[in-house]
């Protein structure tokens with residue numbers, strides 16, 4: 001057993017993640033101006049999200065990703081989701097025919113591959129597929145029985161994607177372990193734990209804690225290496241399975257969902273939260289570790305662009321604390337205030353009533 005905390009970075013890598021996701025702003029803005037003619041639809045009167053997405057032919061998830069980003073950019077305002085309206089800057093510069101119209105300039109990138117692929121995703125409500133070891137197109141980060149192949153079930157792609165996520169996790173996990181109080185918790189279930197690095201940080205900070213890391217078999221090969229390297233294999237159980245179909249491991253008094261729900265659309269999130277809540281004892285806690293959009297669904301801009309990134313590779317998007325709170329409440333859990341960690345992330349706990 002190694003009781004020292006995991007090392008924390010000396011500098012905050014958040015700006016690197018923000019710059020990395022910057023291209024989604026160009027893609028969404030150009031798609032709205034050049035391919036969807038979105039601003040003209042709002043020229044005469046405010047519209048509800050439902051009416052606007054029906055006019056644009058967009059499903060709820062892509063419409064939400066797009067409109068939250070345009071609101072974060074200061075181009076669309078009004079009460080979400082009933083009353084969407086143009087801001088003065090959009091009215092003056094993004095309505096075709098206006099004296100100070102800049103849409104032609106934005107249109108210079110209308111045919112760029114990134115913009116065209118974003119338009120396809122928005123219209124079809126589907127991610128850009130990941131390639132497996134055999135070159136087959138498949139989903140990244142997610143597995144669902146009957147939904148086709150998963151990159152997480154192929155050795156090389158599972159390792160590549162899992163190690164890629166560790167790049168962020170090794171920065172954030174020590175901050176989580178320093179801020180999250182787990183006193184009284186005996187066993188933590190880390191659902192879709194990946195490398196398990198969040199569990200490892202919590203194990204180091206809580207010497208009597210044990211953890212079960214529940215993920216796909218190929219991912220758990222990487223988790224085993226991490227647990228061995230951190231000398232914590234004796235306090236970790238690696239459990240292979242399907243979080244949507246397999247029996248939820250019993251006997252856990254806290255359950256961690258770190259960067260999981262944002263991979264799924266709202267119906268799947270509700271299914272998962274209810275399944276996990278059902279396995280908790282009274283007073284047990286479901287810990288959602290994720291980013292949180294403003295409850296007013298108008299930013300912050302870096303998270304609106306992260307939402308576009310999630311939309312581009314998974315079935316999900318970023319959600320607000322209010323949206324997660326509704327999922328927790330309907331599963332019989334009481335939401336607590338968000339505890340910030342690092343890189344825009346935080347923990348929203350739901351306590352079983």
Ligand SMILES: C[S@@+](CC[C@H](N)C(=O)[O-])C[C@H]1O[C@@H](n2cnc3c(N)ncnc32)[C@H](O)[C@@H]1O
Pocket residue numbers: 141142143144152162165166169191192193194195198214215216219241242243244257258259260263
């Ligand atoms: C975005 S990663 C999050 C990894 C880690 N929790 C973190 O915060 O970095 C999603 C994880 O969920 C796992 N996963 C996806 N679908 C799953 C399923 N149906 N059953 C179990 N694990 C699943 C993936 O293999 C992957 O490790």
